[in-house]
Amino acid sequence: MGQTAEKFEFQAEVNQVLDLVIHSLYSNKEIFLRELISNASDACDKLRFEAIKNDQLSSDDLHITVDFDKEAGTVTIRDNGIGMTKDEVIANIGTIANSGTRKYLESIAKKDRGDANLIGQFGVGFYASFIVADEVELRTRKAGEPADAAISWKSDGKNAYTLESIEKEEQGTEIILHLREEESEFLENYRLRNLIKKYSEHVAFPIKMLEIVFPEKDDDGNELPPKQPEYEVVNDATALWKKAPTDIKDEDYQAFYKQFSHDYSDAWTWTHNHIEGNQSYSNLLYIPAKSPFNMFQNPDERDGLKLYVKRVFIMDAAKELMPNYLRFVKGIVDSDDLPLNVSREILQDNPLLRKIRSGLVKRILSVLKKKTSTAEYTNFWSEFGEILKEGLVEDFSNRDAILKLVRFASTENDDDKQNVSLEDYVSRMKSDQEKVYYITGESWEAVKNSPHLELFKKKGIEVLLMYDRIDEWVMNQVFEFGDKKFQSVAKGALEFGDDTEKTPETTEEQKSFLEKIQEQLKEQVSEVKSSNRLVDSASCLVMDEQAMALHMQKLMEQAGQAMPGQLPSLEINMQHPLVKHIESVEDTERFGQWSELLFEQALLAEGGQLKNPAEYVHKMNRLMLDILQ
Numbered sequence: 217m218g219q220t221a222e223k224f225e226f227q228a229e230v231n232q233v234l235d236l237v238i239h240s241l242y243s244n245k246e247i248f249l250r251e252l253i254s255n256a257s258d259a260c261d262k263l264r265f266e267a268i269k270n271d272q273l274s275s276d277d278l279h280i281t282v283d284f285d286k287e288a289g290t291v292t293i294r295d296n297g298i299g300m301t302k303d304e305v306i307a308n309i310g311t312i313a314n315s316g317t318r319k320y321l322e323s324i325a326k327k328d329r330g331d332a333n334l335i336g337q338f339g340v341g342f343y344a345s346f347i348v349a350d351e352v353e354l355r356t357r358k359a360g361e362p363a364d365a366a367i368s369w370k371s372d373g374k375n376a377y378t379l380e381s382i383e384k385e386e387q388g389t390e391i392i393l394h395l396r397e398e399e400s401e402f403l404e405n406y407r408l409r410n411l412i413k414k415y416s417e418h419v420a421f422p423i424k425m426l427e428i429v430f431p432e433k434d435d436d437g438n439e440l441p442p443k444q445p446e447y448e449v450v451n452d453a454t455a456l457w458k459k460a461p462t463d464i465k466d467e468d469y470q471a472f473y474k475q476f477s478h479d480y481s482d483a484w485t486w487t488h489n490h491i492e493g494n495q496s497y498s499n500l501l502y503i504p505a506k507s508p509f510n511m512f513q514n515p516d517e518r519d520g521l522k523l524y525v526k527r528v529f530i531m532d533a534a535k536e537l538m539p540n541y542l543r544f545v546k547g548i549v550d551s552d553d554l555p556l557n558v559s560r561e562i563l564q565d566n567p568l569l570r571k572i573r574s575g576l577v578k579r580i581l582s583v584l585k586k587k588t589s590t591a592e593y594t595n596f597w598s599e600f601g602e603i604l605k606e607g608l609v610e611d612f613s614n615r616d617a618i619l620k621l622v623r624f625a626s627t628e629n630d631d632d633k634q635n636v637s638l639e640d641y642v643s644r645m646k647s648d649q650e651k652v653y654y655i656t657g658e659s660w661e662a663v664k665n666s667p668h669l670e671l672f673k674k675k676g677i678e679v680l681l682m683y684d685r686i687d688e689w690v691m692n693q694v695f696e697f698g699d700k701k702f703q704s705v706a707k708g709a710l711e712f713g714d715d716t717e718k719t720p721e722t723t724e725e726q727k728s729f730l731e732k733i734q735e736q737l738k739e740q741v742s743e744v745k746s747s748n749r750l751v752d753s754a755s756c757l758v759m760d761e762q763a764m765a766l767h768m769q770k771l772m773e774q775a776g777q778a779m780p781g782q783l784p785s786l787e788i789n790m791q792h793p794l795v796k797h798i799e800s801v802e803d804t805e806r807f808g809q810w811s812e813l814l815f816e817q818a819l820l821a822e823g824g825q826l827k828n829p830a831e832y833v834h835k836m837n838r839l840m841l842d843i844l845q
Contacts, residue, residue, distance in 0.1 A: 221370075221380040224306070233343055234373050244480065245399070249282070249408065250415035251344040252293045252391055254475055256280045257419045259297030259389060261529035263359055266298060268528070268556045273359050279422040281447065282412065286403045291348075294390035295421075299358040302367045302379060309342060309354070309369060309377070341478070342391075346373035348402060349393035355382065356389040409450050418456040418472045420527065422449040455527050457500040457548045461488045473502050476522070477546045481505050484596060486547075487583050491575065495568055499576060501547035503583070507599040508544075524550040525558065536563045537573055541607035542580055544600050549576070581617045588621065594635055597623045601634060602684045608694050619697055625660060625681040627669060632660035636680065638697045644678055651703040654680040656688045662823035667753035668706045674751050679705055692762075706822075708761030710749050722746050726790060729799050736811035737786065747787030754792040755814040757784040757822055786815055797843070806842065809835050 226234070260278040267274040281294040300308065345352045350372060357366035366384035371377035401407055405428050412423055424447040432440045456464065456472045473483045483502040490498045501521075520543060523533035527550060538545055553568055563569050584604075587593050607618045619638055626636040628644070641652060653672065657663035663681045672679050682691065695702060703710075722730070726746065734744040741757075750756055759782070788795055798810040816832050819825075826832050
């Protein structure tokens with residue numbers, strides 16, 4: 217017997233999601249059925265898992281039912297899965313637990329709200345109901361609880377919802393959508409069946425609808441009383457990943473991907489394998505076409521791979537099955553050998569799972585290697601390249617394979633496209649070149665125009681341009697590609713094989729000049745010396761070979777990390793006209809200002825920030841006026 221309904225306000229983020237869903241996904245409104253069936257499938261999966269520990273919950277008839285009522289204007293999606301308690305209803309529907317949701321909503325507000333690809337990454341789930349319904353009722357009873365422990369949830373999708381205790385004979389959840397008048401197309405049997413075929417054909421549980429009954433006549437042509445329709449299964453209801461790849465069409469793979477991943481876009485590529493021998497397992501792994509919004513957030517919250525044991529869903533086991541640098545991979549792994557009662561703690565030390573994980577990683581890297589020669593790989597790299605680079609540090613055993621996958625911008629190109637492989641670079645190296653030269657910075661513009669490149673451009677030596685945030689960290693731990701060592705053009709001394717560009721011998725007067733600049737800048741630089749790397753610029757900053765680049769030090773400080781005092785050296789182009797002028801300055805104050813100007817210009821060329829930009833402008837104006845007078 218129902219009790220007085222309680223009213224609750226939606227969490228602020230839920231209101232934002234509802235607004236986003238209703239107004240931005242309307243052109244793709246048919247996905248509401250896919251989302252609700254997917255949730256129903258998850259509920260059946262969870263019950264099957266709980267039944268491993270509790271025999272009283274076991275069921276041989278887990279299924280999903282889709283009904284419609286033209287007169288009432290309703291569509292009902294019903295399952296006999298795990299169900300929910302009152303607290304679970306509030307937690308799962310009244311709030312959004314994902315810590316990245318707010319950031320996502322803020323970012324999407326600045327973009328095209330009609331971008332279905334972007335919105336599809338969010339996984340709208342239950343809230344998709346409000347695309348077509350102006351009122352939604354959810355009735356649910358947790359498996360194992362009595363009939364009077366059921367809960368009714370109702371909302372018009374605006375600001376609040378009500379909860380009420382009810383009686384429900386069957387465990388599980390049913391969602392009743394009160395459709396808007398203009399959505400009557402979804403009150404047709406054929407329309408609903410077609411949507412199930414399109415989006416949910418390979419859900420691993422039977423999806424049932426009432427059969428379509430046609431009028432029948434007797435031998436004399438008289439119409440017989442209408443037959444009472446019965447429920448029939450309208451989907452394939454087999455685990456797609458257990459089928460032979462040769463029996464599956466590309467459109468089936470794509471439909472299954474969208475169904476379980478909640479991605480609106482097609483996957484970029486996939487790999488499907490059955491492994492037999494000492495260990496037996498099936499895997500169906502997808503690489504998305506687009507990066508989801510939360511890709512760079514807390515790895516502990518990531519999803520992507522689901523673990524099954526003999527077709528029984530066990531858990532979302534992304535971290536256990538795939539390393540962090542491949543967190544964009546989505547899919548299914550189904551083992552025949554793991555115990556059904558396996559726990560997350562057991563997985564962490566399970567040698568079988570370690571072998572499965574190793575095999576999956578090699579499979580994905582192999583798929584990517586085969587794709588490197590395709591035009592689509594450039595798009596993949598723009599979406600996931602920065603993430604894949606993390607593997608160069610995290611996965612030493614596969615470092616060589618990953619190095620062949622990475623792409624960089626280069627001085628050989630006029631744009632910022634990262635499409636140069638290390639193999640391409642090595643193939644273009646000069647005959648006497650022994651090192652792979654690179655430079656890191658905070659943007660393509662900063663590295664492309666760095667004074668450190670001047671000598672390399674003059675000598676016609678290609679330099680890799682690295683400007684992703686992760687690059688400096690990676691290159692401090694990756695030292696060679698094959699037999700070629702990496703060398704930063706902005707760190708340490710430069711040598712060019714037999715054709716070493718030696719620094720001209722400095723005269724006693726030049727040494728005295730450099731020492732005077734050193735005295736003026738002793739708080740900012742570790743050393744001032746003549747340079748062999750500059751052609752057109754007057755000065756540049758050079759870090760020690762093992763030190764962290766200045767732009768990376770700045771990022772670390774912005775993140776609250778205390779950085780040790782790592783002062784750069786200042787290299788001076790002794791042949792530059794400006795330096796020649798400074799050599800002739802006798803006034804101590806002006807000489808100090810010119811010295812500071814050499815340092816500050818070099819710092820700006822590095823993408824650094826001046827402590828006092830206004831003072832820099834005043835200083836430059838004064839010095840230019842001195843020259844003009």
